[in-house]
Amino acid sequence: GENVEQHPSTLSVQEGDSAVIKCTYSDSASNYFPWYKQELGKRPQLIIDIRSNVGEKKDQRIAVTLNKTAKHFSLHITETQPEDSAVYFCAASHNAGNMLTFGGGTRLMVKP
């Protein structure tokens, strides 16, 4: 089955700096890659996703890149703000409506 590895497990940045979180996956049949943000005690919230037919997708301060050949994808957050502090999870699945396999999560701390 699919295996998703996520790095780093914790990331501390200064407000205004950029943050990058990386994930690798094992199943070459995976073609849908969402990112979720989870604040303490809250539900995972979808923040951006990418499908395998594109290499990059942007939404304001966040972007995701996908390298299907290398089987890795990354989340980029620019101009970080304290409210970006949370745990971020990457995931992979064969299709958007299929089960998600999650990475282990990255705790992002943005220091004011």
Added chain:
Amino acid sequence: DSGVTQTPKHLITATGQRVTLRCSPRSGDLSVYWYQQSLDQGLQFLIQYYNGEERAKGNILERFSAQQFPDLHSELNLSSLELGDSALYFCASSPSGSEQYFGPGTRLTVT
């Protein structure tokens, strides 16, 4: 608010007991997914239902079962509970072939 509702928010029970967690998907969403989130195992897929039928099964224990009713709400039944079953249980829903939206979760504590 994702539009997915889950009850109860918190549940405290003893080992050996049985509990039922309930999920109502977003209006119009046919798929319901159950995930378990524990400190040591992260977010793990348990089971998916689509329009009342089981669609996919993950690492769900035999002591756990689920169903989706004609009104599309779903229930996850956990029986013979063990201390290790203590976790957050999330339900998610999606329209056919689309992204998944998570509910607020049920925090289960087994004592």
